[in-house]
């Protein structure tokens with residue numbers, strides 16, 4: 001095995017031998033701990049992306065790594081042809097944690113979304129009585145749900161979609177945060193479900209109106225369709241609630257009595273459910289929905305494997321024991337205040353938006369300009385790693401284990417970098 005000695009060498013190897021399906025910032029990382037990452041030259045960075053919110057618990061959390069290595073030395077994979085002694089305990093744990101009857105374990109986020117779509121369609125035909133092959137699912141402009149053929153069929157992103165047809169049928173796309181459009185689309189009797197991100201992360205942290213998710217839940221119930229919440233990026237503490245659909249609830253578990261809780265019929269989780277150490281995803285639903293899944297109708301060789309179960313339980317325990325949801329909520333307020341102060345000092349940033357520690361700043365320049373990219377390069381030089389999303393927007397999503405002091409230091413770095421960049425432009 002070749003060991004790379006410089007960032008330049010590592011990047012050249014990827015360029016030559018790997019498919020060019022990403023455009024990464026030129027940072028080659030070789031170590032992570034908590035909120036920090038180090039590159040191969042030993043330079044230390046604050047991580048402000050957290051692997052798209054997979055690493056909410058911080059890099060290489062000792063409890064999660066311990067759970068993984070202990071389990072890996074005992075049993076890693078049996079397939080579901082047999083039972084394993086971690087799956088039952090994990091399924092009990094995760095369903096009680098989020099308050100659903102049943103879980104269907106998978107590996108990646110896109111697979112979990114595909115699973116939800118299959119469950120929803122089958123429920124539509126077998127329980128709602130929609131004629132076979134006529135079921136439709138409502139989705140939203142600027143959505144991001146993954147990269148499989150079915151999912152990109154209803155993407156708004158031309159890079160993700162173009163030349164990957166023919167596309168999967170049966171999706172109706174409407175504008176986000178638009179109650180009237182949703183109710184209108186629900187007039188179609190063949191609609192079986194609504195698939196939605198409670199905050200659109202990839203689209204640049206689009207936060208809908210305060211009551212929108214509650215309205216989605218109510219309308220889904222009224223028209224007898226399944227409300228499917230894709231919480232792969234927003235869930236598990238990130239937005240200052242256990243789930244983004246929890247609204248303003250500060251409790252560390254589900255609590256249906258809360259007025260702000262927009263309970264989905266199908267909850268889709270991924271990313272932080274493993275703390276970023278192993279691919280784990282999950283679809284949760286109650287018996288009335290999950291009962292459509294019978295032997296042979298769905299599965300995955302690695303789904304529900306014992307390492308995944310051990311890792312996910314430890315990762316969810318860390319969220320609860322370290323009160324990371326509350327921390328995200330409190331630090332989020334400080335972060336947005338600091339960014340609003342910056343906006344007053346500098347015309348280059350026009351807006352900060354977000355919830356908890358899922359935030360973004362909007363750069364005041366043409367969407368196709370490279371300003372946000374160049375600011376991210378400058379942030380890297382100053383020891384902080386973040387990445388632009390869709391044009392001139394920079395998402396800021398540090399691990400939730402950050403301290404207040406560290407957050408202020410990071411805000412100082414962001415402020416210094418952006419003020420410096422803006423002087424340079426004048």
Ligand SMILES: *Cc1c(COP(=O)(O)O)cnc(C)c1O
Pocket residue numbers: 052108109110111113144145146147197201202230231232233234270271
């Ligand atoms: C990341 C993400 C996915 C896809 O997850 P993968 O593990 O990359 O397949 C789906 N939905 C949302 C909202 C995401 O952020």
